[in-house]
Amino acid sequence: QVQLVESGGSVVQTGSSLRLSCAASVSGLTFNSYAMGWFRQAPGNEREFLATISRGGGTTDYADAVKGRFTFSRDNTRNTVYLQMKSLKPEDTAVYYCAATTRRLGSRRSSEYGYWGQGTQVTVSS
Numbered sequence: 001q002v003q004l005v006e007s008g009g010s011v012v013q014t015g016s017s018l019r020l021s022c023a024a025s026v027s028g029l030t031f032n033s034y035a036m037g038w039f040r041q042a043p044g045n046e047r048e049f050l051a052t053i054s055r056g057g058g059t060t061d062y063a064d065a066v067k068g069r070f071t072f073s074r075d076n077t078r079n080t081v082y083l084q085m086k087s088l089k090p091e092d093t094a095v096y097y098c099a100a101t102t103r104r105l106g107s108r109r110s111s112e113y114g115y116w117g118q119g120t121q122v123t124v125s126s
Contacts, residue, residue: 009120022098052106
């Protein structure tokens with residue numbers, strides 16, 4: 001069982017940087033038993049894959065829309081993952097969600113994730 005809590009969302013200007021955090025409370029297994037993912041959803045849009053990171057943190061995968069601008073990392077000693085975002089654009093405005101899966105390498109498909117946080121709002125003003 002995993003409970004996820006995102007934080008760090010804010011209103012920022014175009015070109016700004018922001019770091020999101022996702023803290024996990026885990027029972028049964030350990031945090032490093034889960035690969036993690038970040039997704040986002042803007043009003044009227046489907047949930048969009050952003051990035052995934054493997055259990056140990058050694059493998060990451062990014063959507064083309066954020067590759068080179070977003071960095072996904074994890075600290076298994078703190079049961080926390082981070083999404084460092086730079087060069088933010090108005091089209092990055094969305095609710096950002098972290099998710100956990102028992103898959104070793106994570107997945108781009110939201111259906112592969114069994115645990116989700118409540119989301120944190122990121123708004124980028126032009």
